[in-house]
Each structure stands twice: as C-alpha cells, then as structure tokens.
Amino acid sequence: MDVADTVGCSVMQDSDEDYIPQFVDSDIDLQDDDDLFAKNVDCDKGKDKVKLNFKSFREEDLAKPEFKVGQTFASVELLRRAIKEYSCHERVDIKCPRNDRxxxxxxxxxxxxxxxxxxxDGRINCFMxxxxxxxxxxxxxxxxxSFTAPFMAGKYLDSFRADENMNMKNFSRVVQKDWNMTTTRSKLRRARRLVKKVIEGDELEQYNSMWDYAAEFKRSNPGSSFYVGVNDDIFGSCYFSLDACKRGFMQACRPVICLDGCHLKTKYGGVMLCAVGMDPNDCIYPLAFAVVEVENTDTWKWFLSNLKSDLGILNTEPWTIMLDKQKELIKGVRQHFPDAEHRHCVRHIWQNFQQTHKGDVLNNQLWKCARSTTPELWAASMEEMKVISIEA
Ligand SMILES: [Zn+2]
Structure with a gap:
C-alpha cells in the first residue's frame, strides 16, 4: 500500500488493493453513508484520535482521472475539474444536476x-x-x-509559447489528434485568443519584474550597466550591457561598432536598439542593448552617450561606426562620435537599391563596389556599374 497516497496512515486490515467499491444505483439515495466511513476509519480509542484511510485525488491525477468510492478531493473545484477532464478524456457528456459546495x-x-x-464530509473536512x-x-x-475554449487554452498554453503563430489549421489538427474530437473554428479561435491573453499577461509580469532583473544583473556581473528610464511610474526605456562583453571588446576587437534597431513584436511594442562589434573571427560580438518606446534622434543620442561612457571612449577618431541610412541615427552618431568614420551597411543600401534597380547583374556589381578596398578599385567597379546602367 502506498502510504503517501492516503490521508494519514492506518493499520487497518482493508488495504486499498482489496477495497471493493460499492456500485449503487444512482436512483437510490443513500441517506446514511456511515458504513462506508466505518470501513475506512480506524478509531484509536486510547488516544481518542481518528485515523483515516481514504485515497486522495491529486492534481497529477487530472491527467487521466479515475474515480472510485471513498476517493477524497481537497476542494469541490478539484472534483469539478476532475469530472470535466474525465468527460473530455472519455468523450462522454457528463451533466451535473446537483452542483454546489x-x-x-x-x-x-x-x-x-x-x-x-x-x-x-465534515469528519475528514473534504469532498468524498x-x-x-x-x-x-x-x-x-x-x-x-466540457471541451470548451478555456479548457483547450489551458491544454495548449505551452504549444503556443513554443510557436506563437501556430495557424488554425495546425491547431485544429493537433486538437483532433490529441483528443479525437472535432471542434468548430470559432471555438479554436476563442481558445487561441485566451492563450494569447495569458502569454501577454506574462509579458506584463516580465516588465514588472524589471527592477529585480536589474538588481540581479548588477549582482552577478559587477561592473555592468543597467539603466531603466521611467515615465510617470511606467516603464519607458532601459539600457544594459555586460561588463565581460565590454572588456572583451576593448581588448580584442577592432574599433568597429555596428548599430541598428528593430521593432519588438510583442503586445507592448517598442524598439530594441543594439550595438555589436566584430570579433577577430569576423563574428558578431554583442556589446549593448536598449529597449525604447520609439526610434528617434533622442533615443539614439541617449543610447550612444551611454555606450560611449560605458566603453570609456574619449577620442572618437579611431572608431568606425556602421549604420543604416536612418537620419535620426546619423544625427546621433554625429553628436557623440564626431570624429569617427561613418559606414553604411551594404545590405541596407542594397535594400533601397533593389527597389529601383532590379536584376542579378546589377546586384552583383553593387557587392563588387562594396568589396573594393581601395579608391582605385572602387572607381573601376563604379565605371563597370555605369556601363550596365547609368542611373545606378
Ligand atoms: Zn455514458
């Protein structure tokens, strides 16, 4: 007998294994269930203490509920959930004509x-x-x-966390496979909406724990920077960079900083600004990140001034800053890195270039121009480009 499964432990002869459940016709209303109670209770008269031996239903049992007489439930809510799960697992419609506390x-x-x-049952203080x-x-x-949208939402929370954009077709296929049940599109859609609500609620929770994260960030990585900007007690922006990254960058990497921003596709939106360097293996080396409400000259200036003081840059001359063709960003860079060389990312030029000039020949020529390492080579490549297309 599994002692942990029982409420209390007893030394009675009737163990759970040979306990025979009573099958009683539902029409007969048993007024007195003392027989059942007496069977499972061992009264220790000496100490005037009642020891109980009822199998209790646990949360884990919800995965595949099985009922038996004498089973106990910590709350009526747990019993209701168990009945619901049972109904869905067994694909039967269970009605509860009597359902109160x-x-x-x-x-x-x-x-x-x-x-x-x-x-x-007042004697054991739980449902039986x-x-x-x-x-x-x-x-x-x-x-x-019982197979409702909230029920499905509870079951597929983790699936949506893994794949937030799971489409309705796949969702309905998964539901059908798992449960052998057909559901309407509107019910599936409602379930998906509920799941998204929960996930977005978690996002709010994450923004709320920003202070704790900042404290832990500074405790575990001394020397790191973490700034949080607040507008009227609401999260406005944050900036962070790890001490180890800064030290590594200053010691081993070329003085090149690449800057870009990207939109955050969560409920609260915002823009993530980031600065990366290139390590000696020509791989991307993370430097600093910031989350701001919008990407504009002010936010870029704020980001760059933080980055500059973080890295302890006083003389900006040896630095090269690579950026896209955004005016706001260019203004920010001019102010904080006035002597640094500005470079435009070829991918961004190419993006604009492609809108007006299509075709692989021009495309390859553009990259050839970009890869020219001396002014003479660049001029020659540009001449070639002019031969192909004068407007380009
Ligand atoms: Zn039935």
Whole structure:
C-alpha cells in the first residue's frame, strides 16, 4: 500500500488493493453513508484520535482521472475539474444536476447507468465520492460540452509559447489528434485568443519584474550597466550591457561598432536598439542593448552617450561606426562620435537599391563596389556599374 497516497496512515486490515467499491444505483439515495466511513476509519480509542484511510485525488491525477468510492478531493473545484477532464478524456457528456459546495452529482446521458455522487464530509473536512457507477452504455461523442475554449487554452498554453503563430489549421489538427474530437473554428479561435491573453499577461509580469532583473544583473556581473528610464511610474526605456562583453571588446576587437534597431513584436511594442562589434573571427560580438518606446534622434543620442561612457571612449577618431541610412541615427552618431568614420551597411543600401534597380547583374556589381578596398578599385567597379546602367 502506498502510504503517501492516503490521508494519514492506518493499520487497518482493508488495504486499498482489496477495497471493493460499492456500485449503487444512482436512483437510490443513500441517506446514511456511515458504513462506508466505518470501513475506512480506524478509531484509536486510547488516544481518542481518528485515523483515516481514504485515497486522495491529486492534481497529477487530472491527467487521466479515475474515480472510485471513498476517493477524497481537497476542494469541490478539484472534483469539478476532475469530472470535466474525465468527460473530455472519455468523450462522454457528463451533466451535473446537483452542483454546489455541499454536494455534486454527475450523470451521463439518458439510459446510461454511469453516475457519481460526492458530498462534503465534515469528519475528514473534504469532498468524498460516496457512490459511483463507472459503466457506460452510451456511444463516445465527437464533441462534448466540457471541451470548451478555456479548457483547450489551458491544454495548449505551452504549444503556443513554443510557436506563437501556430495557424488554425495546425491547431485544429493537433486538437483532433490529441483528443479525437472535432471542434468548430470559432471555438479554436476563442481558445487561441485566451492563450494569447495569458502569454501577454506574462509579458506584463516580465516588465514588472524589471527592477529585480536589474538588481540581479548588477549582482552577478559587477561592473555592468543597467539603466531603466521611467515615465510617470511606467516603464519607458532601459539600457544594459555586460561588463565581460565590454572588456572583451576593448581588448580584442577592432574599433568597429555596428548599430541598428528593430521593432519588438510583442503586445507592448517598442524598439530594441543594439550595438555589436566584430570579433577577430569576423563574428558578431554583442556589446549593448536598449529597449525604447520609439526610434528617434533622442533615443539614439541617449543610447550612444551611454555606450560611449560605458566603453570609456574619449577620442572618437579611431572608431568606425556602421549604420543604416536612418537620419535620426546619423544625427546621433554625429553628436557623440564626431570624429569617427561613418559606414553604411551594404545590405541596407542594397535594400533601397533593389527597389529601383532590379536584376542579378546589377546586384552583383553593387557587392563588387562594396568589396573594393581601395579608391582605385572602387572607381573601376563604379565605371563597370555605369556601363550596365547609368542611373545606378
Ligand atoms: Zn455514458
């Protein structure tokens, strides 16, 4: 006998294994369930203490609920959830004609003998199944009432966390495979909306724990920077960079900083600004990140001034800053890195270039120009480009 499964432990002869559940017709209302109680209780008269031996239903059992007489539930809510899960797993429609804080009675459809009766027991202070008939004569359903949108939302939260943009077709396929049930499109859509709400709620939670994150960030990486900007007690912006990254960059990397911003596709939006360097293996080396509400001259200036003081840059002459063709960013760079060389990212030039000049020949010529390392080579490549297309 699994002692951990029982409420308290007892030394009675009736162990759980050879306990025979009573099958009682639901029509007969047992007024007195003392027999059931007496069977499971061992009264220790010497100490005037009652020891109980009822199998308790745990949260883990919800994965595939099985009922039996004498089973106990910590709360009526747990019992209701168990009935709901049972209904969906077994694909049967269970109705609860009596459902309050004292008693719960569940029946299957007309003509099916399945029934369950549980009530609150003051002696053990929890809900207990008093009568149960596990037999069904009904046919399994393709859709049951308990299989609601909130129920599905609870089941597929993790799937949506992994793939937020899972489309309706895949979602319905997964539901059908897992549960063998057909659901309507509108129900699936409602479930997806509920899931998104939960996930977005988590985002709010994450923004709320920003202060804790900042404190931990500084504790575990001394010397790192973490600034949070607040507008009227609401999160406005934040900037952070790790000490180890800064030191590594200053010691081993070329004085090249690449800057770019990207939109955050979460509920709260915003823009992420980032600065990266190039390590000796020509790989991207992270430097600093910031989250701001909008990408404009002021936010870029703020980001760059933080970055400059973080890296301890006084003389900007040896530096090369690579950026896209954004005016706001260029203004910011001019102010904080006045002597640095500005470079435009070829990918961004190419993006604009492609809109007016299509075709692979021009495309390859553009990259050839970009890769020219001396002014003479560049001029020659540009001449070639002019031969192909004069406007380019
Ligand atoms: Zn049934």
């Amino acid at each position: 004292k008693r719960v009675k569940g029946i299957c459809e007309d003509g099916c003998p399945w029934s369950l009766y549980a009530s609150f 199944i008093k009568k149960y008939n596990p037999n069904h004569t009904c046919i399994k359903k393709w859709s049951v009432k």
